[in-house]
Amino acid sequence: MTSAPIDFYFDFSSPYGYFASLHIDKLAQQYGRQVNWHAILLGPVFKMMHISPLVDVPLKGAYSRRDIARTARFHQIAYREPDAFPIATHHAARAVLWVQQHAASHAVGFIHALYAAYFTGNIDISDLDTVIRIAGEIGIASSTLREALNGEAIKDALKEKVAAAVAHNVFGSPFIIVDGEPFWGFDRFDQLKVLLRDGRI
Amino acid sequence: MTSAPIDFYFDFSSPYGYFASLHIDKLAQQYGRQVNWHAILLGPVFKMMHISPLVDVPLKGAYSRRDIARTARFHQIAYREPDAFPIATHHAARAVLWVQQHAASHAVGFIHALYAAYFTGNIDISDLDTVIRIAGEIGIASSTLREALNGEAIKDALKEKVAAAVAHNVFGSPFIIVDGEPFWGFDRFDQLKVLLRDGRI
Numbered sequence: 575m576t577s578a579p580i581d582f583y584f585d586f587s588s589p590y591g592y593f594a595s596l597h598i599d600k601l602a603q604q605y606g607r608q609v610n611w612h613a614i615l616l617g618p619v620f621k622m623m624h625i626s627p628l629v630d631v632p633l634k635g636a637y638s639r640r641d642i643a644r645t646a647r648f649h650q651i652a653y654r655e656p657d658a659f660p661i662a663t664h665h666a667a668r669a670v671l672w673v674q675q676h677a678a679s680h681a682v683g684f685i686h687a688l689y690a691a692y693f694t695g696n697i698d699i700s701d702l703d704t705v706i707r708i709a710g711e712i713g714i715a716s717s718t719l720r721e722a723l724n725g726e727a728i729k730d731a732l733k734e735k736v737a738a739a740v741a742h743n744v745f746g747s748p749f750i751i752v753d754g755e756p757f758w759g760f761d762r763f764d765q766l767k768v769l770l771r772d773g774r775i
Numbered sequence: 776m777t778s779a780p781i782d783f784y785f786d787f788s789s790p791y792g793y794f795a796s797l798h799i800d801k802l803a804q805q806y807g808r809q810v811n812w813h814a815i816l817l818g819p820v821f822k823m824m825h826i827s828p829l830v831d832v833p834l835k836g837a838y839s840r841r842d843i844a845r846t847a848r849f850h851q852i853a854y855r856e857p858d859a860f861p862i863a864t865h866h867a868a869r870a871v872l873w874v875q876q877h878a879a880s881h882a883v884g885f886i887h888a889l890y891a892a893y894f895t896g897n898i899d900i901s902d903l904d905t906v907i908r909i910a911g912e913i914g915i916a917s918s919t920l921r922e923a924l925n926g927e928a929i930k931d932a933l934k935e936k937v938a939a940a941v942a943h944n945v946f947g948s949p950f951i952i953v954d955g956e957p958f959w960g961f962d963r964f965d966q967l968k969v970l971l972r973d974g975r976i
Contacts, residue, residue, distance in 0.1 A: 619834075623833045624833075625826065625835075633820075633824055633941075633944050633946040636944065637944065637946070637957055637959060644966060644976055648969065648976065740834075745834040756838055756841070758842070761960075761962040762842070765845060765849050768849065775845055
């Protein structure tokens, strides 16, 4: 019997999602699991929950910026708060989804490249041309991707993906589901690890 | 030079505050610090932030109940979700404040007794008589405490305490401030420990 994959949900505007993206593959490999990467949009989810992005909430916002930087230092992760933060991530998420559908072997590398550009390189990945350029650097044909991102099909596909995430009660980033057990936050990786190791928590 | 105390803010309705309350003293002692215990009310703070209690937020609420129980197991902490949850905690917080003012040596024991009653004994500590009974069990004269809790002075004192907490940007439970560095959540104890150990993080 093969173990079920780890479903890893993230928004490209989420620093904690970025931190988690740097650890999830190793953790999965260590316990013989595959990772299903799901780039989603939290905007519509937050709207449904009547909540605001973390950094926009009074008091919590200022604390969060501090906690994000401190958490990066604590885990020795390269991080720079981008000048534009938070950002809209629909172009990035659609591009990832298209690459997953049409050039799957490039998808994980593309995700890492986008996150690194944004959270270490201060590159605003809300911009369509920037997303296409980053895709180009890892071998995705720019004209094909641009055409796809201008079409309706990929927009509908991402909407369906976000709806499917919500149907699984996903409401944050990172959000991990494995063997039916949900984990919200990079700070739950210690508990996630116990589940992967022991088969229960 | 003596090290500054650890300011430990909590709401009696907060399970993560309860978990943290069981660890903060040992951690402080290990690094030669005192703990200033601050029983506060998050209700007015959440109102100001335009947010709802965790367990009342769609999606997040159901997840949180699961995460709370799982976190208790992970840290091997006795925990039972109370039938009445969350609850109003102004009687408990005022009683603690009064004990801190008038019978200080009993205060920490009283805090632990209230938290244990609520989160292991399923005892609804929103009830004034229950708070007074628990105080009585650790040697606080019931009639004196009841008279104090019926007066205006203690109500004003708690209001001031909550306002002072907000002035220090406290917005959650547990919330720890040490040497000017804020930590929100029991899941930041690993980072808190580094600050106490190294003097920086």
